[in-house]
Amino acid sequence: MFHIFAAQVKGFLGGCRPIIGINGAHLSGYYKGVMLTAVAIDENNEIFVLPYGIVDTESIDSWTYFFRNLRCLFAQYESQKDDWTFISDRMRGVESALFEVFPRATRRICCQHLYSNCKAAGWSGAAFHKMFWIAANAYNEYVFEKTMSKIKDFDAAAYDYLKNVEEQWSVHMFNRTVCCDHNTTNFVESFNAITKANRDMPVLTLLEDVRNWCMKRMGSRFDKAVSMEPNDLTEHAKGVLATRTDDSRFCHVTAAGDGEFEVRDDHVKFPVTLGNMTCGCGKWQGSGIPCKHGLRVIYNQRLDPRDFVSPFYKGPAYKLTYGDHIHPMADPTHWPSLDVPEIAPPQGKRNAGRPPKQRRRAAHEAKKGKRHKNNKCSLCKELGHNAVTCKAKKASSKKTTHAASSSQQGNTRGKRKAAT
Template sequence: MIKPTNPESYALITWTDSLQFKACFLSFAAQVKGFVGGCRPIIRIDGAHLSGYYKGVMLTAVAIDGNKEIFVLAYEIVDTESIDSWTYFFRNLRSLFAQYESQKEDWTFISDRMRGVESALFEVFPRATRRICCQHLYSNCKAAGWSGATFHKMFWIAANAYNEYVFEKAMSKIKDFDAAAYDYLKNVEEQWSVHMLDRTVCCDHNTTNFVESFNAITKANRDMPVLTLLEAGGGEFEVRDGHVKFPVTLGNIACGCGKWQGSEIPCKHGLKVIYNQRLDPRDFVSPFYKGLLTNSLMETTSTP
């Protein structure tokens, strides 16, 4: 449905040999056009677990626009987070860019050290640059036993250093604090300190806060079945009635058939959406009717 209703969008669904759902990848035309045409060449990637009956993982690619605001590029639903699922994700990203005649291969990706990301990324984008989220890097340090106010301060001075002098000075203090911590950080192959970052990318971010903010927004819907999850958003729905499709908007209490707006009682299309979303129809009825319905109910219950 996405392809005929949103021309030039990229949508792919994959099935197993036994015709069971395996994965899907989606990016609407406006998303990729906006990214290729106006966003900096850095992509934040992350995975968020689905909490519904069938479980699964939602992989997301998020960029930032010129106003430093979240710009969602693409998302994918897979059964589990693995090398195969991330490879599927990156291959679709590559095909997505090729569809819009973007020959760029040296994209910058930033993420935490998720399972399967590194090998999958460089298999599909061998010229890519990878940044590591400093917040996750610091969490790894804490897990290894390097923590406390002193280490915390030195770590973030090194992470946010805009020049090599400040970075090396902070690292020297970390070495005096704990040589093992110094060796660990020195051996991190990904970019993590600001002074290491490619200036041509024009982005000094060294955390994945943007994509995690997007994941936080979707948390309330991640217990839904896959189809419902992908359709959720903004209270806008589409209901088929025979050969006609009617747009229904819960927030505005409106349906394309016009009946709901005219009577302020949900039409049959609105009711389908209300019940589908497990909501109470009485919340979408005009207060005038609620008074009449209450009086009518009282009269019925008082009748012998």
């Protein structure tokens, strides 16, 4: 089956960025089967559910069925666009099916998946991990090429492997008009996490729970979108602007005339063009939100940063995305009787015994919940601990100093008493 509500397809075609994340998750109940999902990202960087389907197995046939329905659906809503950007893992059948149905599509691969592939091939360790993610998150070619040459020195085979990846994976490769710098499928995984609790339920119960979740989610955002003004930014864009404004304090601007500027950040210089909304670092074009260099210029020129944020993060687009909502539904017992064929459940039943709920992880995959030792604290920017530990550490050190000073005071008081 393939399923979507009108509010979802209208919302996606109306306001969302043209990127679609796809994934398949196994059903863990009585029937075997796979739930295929397509998820987009809204203006507030939250997930926006597109169609989901249930098929027997992941294969070229089942993915072709899914993509064909998706294309027909877009055509039904008068969208002839066929150069969508898709992001996924390397799942069975996806590539051939995708390019058969959408020959002009762009394909991004999830970097988390790509890194796992590298790890399985034997390239791992803290140094490779660091270089890989710098290359994956490089907003400009210079940083990418520089890091790739370091990877080449580390291991020539790893360099060859990464150079020959056919899908797009490093941020600087992405189409700027998409305005989306996501290079992992974490947003699709978060929808999978929501359906996980119900994937061992009968198919209709699963579908009903997902419908209910989508209705609730779209309803709350529909109410929020109503009050948004044309130049209002979403919470996500506001947050990014605030962080980048903070970081922009140490940049120095030199005007070059005709809306062009040179911004010095530490000892590196970046050219900024206000009219084109571009910066040499590539972050502005890549994310659609001014980078710290662009922001320094905007503040320097006494302009409003909101005017330089992509329309994909503003009120009108948010209103289009949540311009409609999923209407409430009566209980199935109250439905009118329809003369339609019954849909058969997925073929193939499980053997006796309870199927495992947890996914079996491969030998090279990290254990569930294991934190990377290179995690960075968001407060003090140091490696090796997180913000919670940092806060606790600071609080305990404050307590010790306070206790020490109060005990010192106590001692002097005692001495004074003795003296009198």
